[in-house]
Amino acid sequence: MNDVFENMNSLLLEGEKNYLQNVSVDNVILGYHDKELKVLLQKPSGIKKWMLPGGHIQKQETVESAAARVAFERTNLDDLYLKQFKVFSNPDRTKDKIYSAEDLSKLTGLNIDESHWLMQPFITIGFYTLTEFSKVTPSGNYFMEDSVWWPVNELPELVYDHKYIIDEAIKALRIHITFRPIGLKLLPEKFTLPELRILYETILGKELDDRNFSKKFINAGILEKLDEKRQIKGHRKPNLFKFNIELYMEALENGININ
């Protein structure tokens, strides 16, 4: 019996005392790497469908820290910028339970019936975050037999309303990046302008004019040109840049218009 298993049992047995009832958080953890946008999903043991990493909220924490805790369990990253974007509360959203009370009883050896708090309807608070997916080795837990990056355009079948939550997260992210800079945790410390542009293109799902894009970012003043080039063979070597952290943070606060 490992820690995760103990955690699960404690959730089932003492959850009602320690966790908020009828509310959960779900994280849309988006991963970027090499022109691809992926989302981290997990597969509950014995179930055909996939789901977002989510969890319950302890009575002594905020929804933000609950989301951070859940994300850390799956990614081991503790510096994710998690953004609350919408509450999902359709009463039927969790109607088709992943595990019935009997399933849970069998899986855990505990006595769980329909009145158990985990069998109740849940509204969920959606968060999204962006990370470099090659940095992350997805980790599962007792109930999750698998935890995998899926390309956002080729998603497997998902439980509940999780497909809808992902769609809404991407919509929110696309609006977000036209007013705030991104890239700080997604690109290596030193990166090239084409790399930054391709990041934007990947998330927006459309091509951007390279000349105008560079102009905007350079005029925004948040880049520092380095005296160094990326060593690529076969063609001209692109210059490396890094973010001016202070100005980047200021732009996060006050906005910037990239389109």
Added chain:
Amino acid sequence: MNDVFENMNSLLLEGEKNYLQNVSVDNVILGYHDKELKVLLQKPSGIKKWMLPGGHIQKQETVESAAARVAFERTNLDDLYLKQFKVFSNPDRTKDKIYSAEDLSKLTGLNIDESHWLMQPFITIGFYTLTEFSKVTPSGNYFMEDSVWWPVNELPELVYDHKYIIDEAIKALRIHITFRPIGLKLLPEKFTLPELRILYETILGKELDDRNFSKKFINAGILEKLDEKRQIKGHRKPNLFKFNIELYMEALENGININ
């Protein structure tokens, strides 16, 4: 014993069965009239502080319909555009209970103790809306001895984190109106350009250039100039306009930039 009283008793007695636990909605109902922005607050019986109209979420409704239901109870308006803007979840936010278990027992004649679901911590989902406050006659209920419009700049002492919720709502509204049109339910069907501008100025808390403001709104194409003037004495009569509803709705969807 009136309906409201029956509702309250049913909430206390059967709430655990019918309502989501540990979650509520709170509405920041902003009212506009004649250069003033006010917020609708209510005062619980026997308490010195004021609070936002809020309530619990039935298991068979969405958070949006719960917010609409609560707003309707206070304003009798059923066509409010309620906008979900943030979840408030500081664990200490409701630490200083409005009513203790003893208070509630006395008030209702029921037997309520610390373990009662209403005594538990709540996170709350914040909504805001805008209306013409002269349209609304605030109505209270059994527990609320008063329901009053307060100027947003002269708020009374508020329970919990409700002051913070109001501040955040106004912040969200100010961002909202720089990208989406407002005015449809706040101004009479026929209104003048200065009236529209003053509405924006009131919400933004700053003056706007009348020439540039008119230009933007007219160029946006969502106004229809009427062959009619408002009858004001003592100076030139301003022309009346109305919104082109179709284009207004489109601008709500796709954005518009008023600054």
Added chain:
DNA sequence: AGAATAGTGTCTTTTAGACAATATAGG
């Protein structure tokens, strides 16, 4: 030389923003 990608400059259109004189109505 050819292939591949990087890097940049110009022109046009649109938008933002500052700014002030004239028009209308009533007393």
Added chain:
DNA sequence: CCTATATTGTCTAAAAGACACTATTCT
């Protein structure tokens, strides 16, 4: 004529957007 508010236009600066040629490196 005076007061009060409405209405409208111009100029400038900044930003957005369309567009194409030159530079570098490697094979």
